[in-house]
Amino acid sequence: MAVYDLNKMRAEYVSGEYKRKVASGDNLTLARLEAKQGAVTRSHRHDHEEVIFLLKGSWRFNLPTGAVTLYPNHVLTIPKGVEHSSEVLEDVVAIDVCTPARKDWISGEDRGLHGDQDEGLWAV
Numbered sequence: 001m002a003v004y005d006l007n008k009m010r011a012e013y014v015s016g017e018y019k020r021k022v023a024s025g026d027n028l029t030l031a032r033l034e035a036k037q038g039a040v041t042r043s044h045r046h047d048h049e050e051v052i053f054l055l056k057g058s059w060r061f062n063l064p065t066g067a068v069t070l071y072p073n074h075v076l077t078i079p080k081g082v083e084h085s086s087e088v089l090e091d092v093v094a095i096d097v098c099t100p101a102r103k104d105w106i107s108g109e110d111r112g113l114h115g116d117q118d119e120g121l122w123a124v
Contacts, residue, residue, distance in 0.1 A: 006032050015039065017088070020096075028099040035059075035088045043085040048098040050078040057092035061085070070094075 004023035011019040017039035020031040043062070052059075054070040061068050061076060062085045069089065070076055078084055 024101050027101060028097060029101045031096045033092070033094045033096055035092050035094075037088055037091050039088040041086045043083055045081055045083045046098075047080050048100060049080050051097045052076045052078070053095040053097075055093045055095065057094075058089040059092045059094065060087050060089055062087075 002023070002025070004021075006021050006023070009021040011021050011034070013019045017036040018033070019035075020033045022029060022031045024030070037057075052061075052070065053075045054072055056072055059070045061070070061078075063078070064083060068076065
């Protein structure tokens with residue numbers, strides 16, 4: 001059991017436009033994300049079910065079924081194994097929950113998915 005105070009946690013800068021605070025249990029990971037307009041996540045898939053709850057801004061996700069844009073109080077669920085990418089249309093704040101736990105978020109291995117291609121070369 002653990003208590004995380006997101007107000008006191010230092011944000012991890014995944015890229016120049018993208019930061020997060022991560023809390024993890026045995027079977028799931030929660031992140032508070034902040035991303036600047038224009039931030040992108042390259043196309044990828046993973047073995048995690050992902051639920052994104054948008055608190056502020058607008059965020060477009062590209063899915064096999066087409067593009068969907070989230071606005072405040074929208075929730076997107078992405079089943080495990082589904083390819084997706086995204087672009088921040090207006091500065092966002094979101095809660096992202098994944099199960100099982102995202103070890104790649106804790107280790108930072110996913111940094112290569114965020115930002116421009118050259119920036120990602122130092123990660124993943």
